[in-house]
Amino acid sequence: MDDRFGLDRKVALAGPLTLDGGGTLSPVEIGYETYGTLTADASNAILVCHALTGDQHLASPHPRTKKPGWWQRMVGPGKPIDTDRSLVICANVIGSCMGSSGPGSAAADGQPQAMRFPVITIADMVRAHAMLLDHLGIARLHAVVGGSMGGMQALAFAAQYPGRAGAVLAIATSARHSAQNIAFHEVGRQAIMADPNWRGGDYYGGEPPAAGLAVARMAAHITYLSEAGLTEKFGRRLQARDVKTFGFDADFQVESYLRHQGLAFTDRFDANAYLYITRAMDYFDLAEAHGGSLAEAFRGNPARFCLVSFDTDWLYPTPESRSVVHALNAAGAPVSFVELSAPHGHDSFLLDVPALDRVVAGFLG
Amino acid sequence: MDDRFGLDRKVALAGPLTLDGGGTLSPVEIGYETYGTLTADASNAILVCHALTGDQHLASPHPRTKKPGWWQRMVGPGKPIDTDRSLVICANVIGSCMGSSGPGSAAADGQPQAMRFPVITIADMVRAHAMLLDHLGIARLHAVVGGSMGGMQALAFAAQYPGRAGAVLAIATSARHSAQNIAFHEVGRQAIMADPNWRGGDYYGGEPPAAGLAVARMAAHITYLSEAGLTEKFGRRLQARDVKTFGFDADFQVESYLRHQGLAFTDRFDANAYLYITRAMDYFDLAEAHGGSLAEAFRGNPARFCLVSFDTDWLYPTPESRSVVHALNAAGAPVSFVELSAPHGHDSFLLDVPALDRVVAGFLG
Numbered sequence A, B: 001m002d003d004r005f006g007l008d009r010k011v012a013l014a015g016p017l018t019l020d021g022g023g024t025l026s027p028v029e030i031g032y033e034t035y036g037t038l039t040a041d042a043s044n045a046i047l048v049c050h051a052l053t054g055d056q057h058l059a060s061p062h063p064r065t066k067k068p069g070w071w072q073r074m075v076g077p078g079k080p081i082d083t084d085r086s087l088v089i090c091a092n093v094i095g096s097c098m099g100s101s102g103p104g105s106a107a108a109d110g111q112p113q114a115m116r117f118p119v120i121t122i123a124d125m126v127r128a129h130a131m132l133l134d135h136l137g138i139a140r141l142h143a144v145v146g147g148s149m150g151g152m153q154a155l156a157f158a159a160q161y162p163g164r165a166g167a168v169l170a171i172a173t174s175a176r177h178s179a180q181n182i183a184f185h186e187v188g189r190q191a192i193m194a195d196p197n198w199r200g201g202d203y204y205g206g207e208p209p210a211a212g213l214a215v216a217r218m219a220a221h222i223t224y225l226s227e228a229g230l231t232e233k234f235g236r237r238l239q240a241r242d243v244k245t246f247g248f249d250a251d252f253q254v255e256s257y258l259r260h261q262g263l264a265f266t267d268r269f270d271a272n273a274y275l276y277i278t279r280a281m282d283y284f285d286l287a288e289a290h291g292g293s294l295a296e297a298f299r300g301n302p303a304r305f306c307l308v309s310f311d312t313d314w315l316y317p318t319p320e321s322r323s324v325v326h327a328l329n330a331a332g333a334p335v336s337f338v339e340l341s342a343p344h345g346h347d348s349f350l351l352d353v354p355a356l357d358r359v360v361a362g363f364l365g
Helices: A122-136 A149-160 A179-194 A196-201 A210-224 A227-233 A253-268 A271-283 A294-298 A318-331 A345-350 A354-364 B122-136 B149-160 B179-194 B196-201 B210-224 B227-233 B253-268 B271-283 B294-298 B318-330 B345-350 B354-364
Strands: A009-013 A028-035 A045-049 A087-091 A143-147 A167-171 A304-310 A335-340 B009-013 B028-035 B045-049 B087-091 B143-147 B167-171 B304-310 B335-340
Touching (some): A028 A122, A045 A122, A045 A149, A087 A122, A122 A149, A122 A271, A143 A149, A143 A354, A149 A167, A149 A271, A149 A294, A167 A354, A179 A210, A179 A271, A179 B179, A179 B210, A179 B227, A196 A210, A196 A271, A210 A271, A210 A345, A210 B179, A227 A253, A227 B179, A253 B179, A294 A318, A304 A318, A304 A345, A304 A354, A318 A335, B045 B122, B045 B149, B087 B122, B122 B271, B167 B354, B179 B196, B179 B210, B179 B271, B196 B210, B196 B271, B227 B253, B304 B318, B304 B345, B304 B354
Parallel strands (some): A045 A087, A167 A304, B045 B087, B045 B143, B143 B167, B167 B304
Antiparallel strands (some): A009 A028, A028 A087, B009 B028, B028 B087
């Protein structure tokens, strides 16, 4: 039994990992899970990359919330990402708080690094993934897959390690963060930093900045849903009452829902990790690292690509995917592209959208 | 010289004003300004209603910021709202903080009312406007005009006082707040209430919850601009530096801009007023008060109506205006409607959009 594989794995790799920001990370701790079995020729591995607030618990219950894995419906025996046929890997990104190196990790002095942790980028996250693959003895992936920030990692992995993934599936994502994307993240960061409990990031062992983190989550959550989806789900319906109270309680269902989303998030996520990961996303601009040409990022890349967008996603709307497709066309890479119709906006990639299942299963083959 | 007219007026009307929430307001203090001269038959008055964070300084410098009035470009001699021909009135809404009754007003005990101030509605604001018109001896308006929350007041004024306005011009607005609109406001309110300086609203005389209010303003400000407008204005350009700092300073221009918007706002606005006015907007649903039929709100209304939307406004997008137009059609009211093309989203109604000037001038005649 090879204990590198299975649920709830954690490894400390020596590194060093050279970071875009100039420093290095050593050791590089990575929390990850694998599902399924690697073939003898190590040719059946699929790396699934998680989104901003996601984690390695792709298809196993979350240790704190006890909820099913975030892509349980997509990953498993006989599912579109079929663990009967593939070894599926999901690793917590560096900068996060679920076992990988991040602001909550201990420094040499034994104290949490907090804001001493270096600012990282999507490319740095991908470097850590590649180090993990080396550790697992996987020279080449059958595919790399991700939605939202996971899609950014998938595209970056292809650009940074051409030939290391046979197929690249990027869902509801973008090759660069727009001004509006940055703006929403900045609101969230300011909400966290405005919380007196944040204390410059040194809140470990004390009260965390939960109120600020909840506000950040609430603002972000609105961007994950479509206006029509919110209207369908909540409209102007009142929460457990027949008449308006003319007060500041959560009179409307949508208020109650948002407050719950904010509070629940603070139980499972570290505020500093939220700062670091949103920052990494804001810095993401795949073209920038290639002289401003996105096509250059993919020139000569042997992988097959597939881009998926959702028609109601206003966070990373279809034109963002389309510009990646145009770049891949210009680079001569084989690419398929589909805009799916789904009512719930950006979060559709996590929800029950059978058309997405068919696209994923068909593309991964 | 009639001192009811002119700049920087303030009046305390006895009331009582009966509120939608059940209570009464007495006295009703109203801060307002007038521009131009009322004709002997009092037939040339135009009431301009301001938006959420607006005020009565329509065409005169703001007393605190010293900036020009918020609609200086639209209101004045020879301008689309022509003060050579009309008496133009703009009154601070109740619930606000620029001279009208609001949470900062003193209670009977001499202390600020803070959260003892009753929750008010758009209809209540409009009742206060009508009381002011009575005070000014204006039985009938030539027109009532407003953008955003001002447009809600204009529509509500028409519905509550049929025949009292000859023309109704509602710009970039909606007849009801959507779930997404409520959600964004709730984020802002939670940001304010999460600030320990808020102290249940009792911060007058001490430190106000400026950090929370700034976050609220930042989140709201994003909704006032279009994604394309933000991209055009800021894109991913860095703020006064050549390279990314890999830190949490405002590396990007859009971050620096948002932080400035948030901070500047706290100098001129009261956090509790922000709570009360956003709540009033959330409660706004003109159809609800008429058995769920928006057409019933306007049945038999003798006014001419004009609705204006902007193609890049995602806060109150064109379909919101169109649904008002459909209701007016169903009610048999004369209505014109135009969707203007302007790049800057919801805020376009405040910006240099010559086509809007032409529509306003043409409609007001």
